[in-house]
Amino acid sequence: MRQHAAIKRQKAFFNAHAEKWMDMWYNAPKAGQRDRFAREFRRLFALASIRKNDVILDVGCGSGVLVPRILRRLGPAGRLHEVDYAAKMIAVNRHLHPDKRIRFHAADVNALPLPEKSCDGIFCFSCFPHFQNKPRALRAMAAVLKKGGWLLLAHFDSPEALNHCHANSHMAVKHDRLPDEASMRALFAGAGLTITKHVNANGFYAFLAKTSPGISKAGYAHNPSKTNLTTETRRHRETSPHVFSSDQSLRAFCAGRCALRKMHATLCVEMEGDQGDGSRSVPPCLRGASPLVLKFSCF
Numbered sequence: 585m586r587q588h589a590a591i592k593r594q595k596a597f598f599n600a601h602a603e604k605w606m607d608m609w610y611n612a613p614k615a616g617q618r619d620r621f622a623r624e625f626r627r628l629f630a631l632a633s634i635r636k637n638d639v640i641l642d643v644g645c646g647s648g649v650l651v652p653r654i655l656r657r658l659g660p661a662g663r664l665h666e667v668d669y670a671a672k673m674i675a676v677n678r679h680l681h682p683d684k685r686i687r688f689h690a691a692d693v694n695a696l697p698l699p700e701k702s703c704d705g706i707f708c709f710s711c712f713p714h715f716q717n718k719p720r721a722l723r724a725m726a727a728v729l730k731k732g733g734w735l736l737l738a739h740f741d742s743p744e745a746l747n748h749c750h751a752n753s754h755m756a757v758k759h760d761r762l763p764d765e766a767s768m769r770a771l772f773a774g775a776g777l778t779i780t781k782h783v784n785a786n787g788f789y790a791f792l793a794k795t796s797p798g799i800s801k802a803g804y805a806h807n808p809s810k811t812n813l814t815t816e817t818r819r820h821r822e823t824s825p826h827v828f829s830s831d832q833s834l835r836a837f838c839a840g841r842c843a844l845r846k847m848h849a850t851l852c853v854e855m856e857g858d859q860g861d862g863s864r865s866v867p868p869c870l871r872g873a874s875p876l877v878l879k880f881s882c883f
C-alpha cells in the first residue's frame with residue numbers, strides 16, 4: 585500500500601516535469617548550453633551496437649533524449665519502442681519525435697507491452713534507481729531481449745553523486761537509489777544476464793549485459809540436481825542464479841556445497857514478494873528461509 589502511494593507520487597512528479605525535462609537536464613538554455621553531455625552520449629553509443637534493422641527498446645525513456653541518436657543509427661526497417669509509465673512524458677516525446685519507426689507506450693517496465701525475445705537492444709538510461717522493484721524490472725527487460733541481445737544500463741554521473749542528488753531532491757524521488765556494484769551484479773545475474781562491460785569513471789557509469797546462454801523463459805537457469813561443482817564453480821565465478829523447487833532441496837544443495845568447498849560464499853536469496861533490491865546476504869544455514877532463487881557469488 586505504502587509502495588503504491590510512493591509510485592503514484594513518483595509518477596505525478598515525472599508527469600509534472602515532462603515538458604521541461606529536456607531543458608532541465610540536457611540543454612540548460614539558461615546557462616547558454618545545448619547538448620551539454622555530448623561527450624557522454626558518444627561514450628554511451630560507443631557501447632551500444634545498433635544495426636540498421638534492429639528493434640530497440642528505450643525504457644524509462646522520458647521525453648526521448650535518446651531518440652534522435654537511436655534513429656540516426658536505424659534504417660527504415662528498424663524499430664524503436666519508447667516506454668515510460670508517465671503518460672505526459674510519452675505525450676511530450678511523441679510530439680517532439682514524429683517518426684514512423686517509433687512506437688510509443690505509456691507502460692510500466694514491469695509490464696512491457698512487447699513480445700518475449702523481440703528486442704535486439706535495450707537502453708535503460710538514467711532511470712534504474714526509480715524502479716521500485718529492481719529484480720522484477722531487470723527480469724522483465726531480459727524477457728523481451730532476443731538471444732544475444734544487449735542491455736545497456738547507464739547514467740552520466742557516479743553512483744555516489746547520483747544517490748546524493750536524489751537524497752537532496754523532491755520527496756517523490758528522495759529514496760531512489762542506484763544499488764552498489766555487488767548488488768547490481770547480483771541483480772543482473774538474477775535476471776539471467778551476463779555483464780560484458782562495466783564502466784564507472786569520470787562521471788560515466790554503465791553496465792553492458794547480454795542474455796546468458798541456457799536461460800529459461802523466466803530468466804533463470806534451473807538448478808540441475810547433479811552438478812559438477814568444479815566446472816560449475818568456474819562457470820559461476822561471477823554470480824549465477826539457481827532455482828529450487830523447495831526449501832529442502834535448497835538447504836541440501838547449500839550444505840553439500842559449503843561442506844565440500846569449505847569456502848566463503850555470499851548467498852543472496854530472492855524471496856517471494858520481496859519488494860526491495862531482491863538480494864541480501866543470508867547465513868549459509870538459511871534457517872527460516874523460503875527462497876525461490878539462490879544466487880552465488882565469490883566462490
Ligand SMILES: C[S@@+](CC[C@H](N)C(=O)[O-])C[C@H]1O[C@@H](n2cnc3c(N)ncnc32)[C@H](O)[C@@H]1O
Pocket residue numbers: 595598599605609643644645646647648649667668669670673691692693694709710711714715716
Ligand atoms: C530520471 S527520468 C529519465 C528519463 C530519460 N531516460 C532521460 O534521461 O531523460 C526517469 C524516467 O523513468 C520513468 N520511470 C520511472 N519508473 C518507471 C517504471 N516503473 N516504468 C516505466 N518508466 C518509469 C519516469 O517516468 C521518468 O521518465
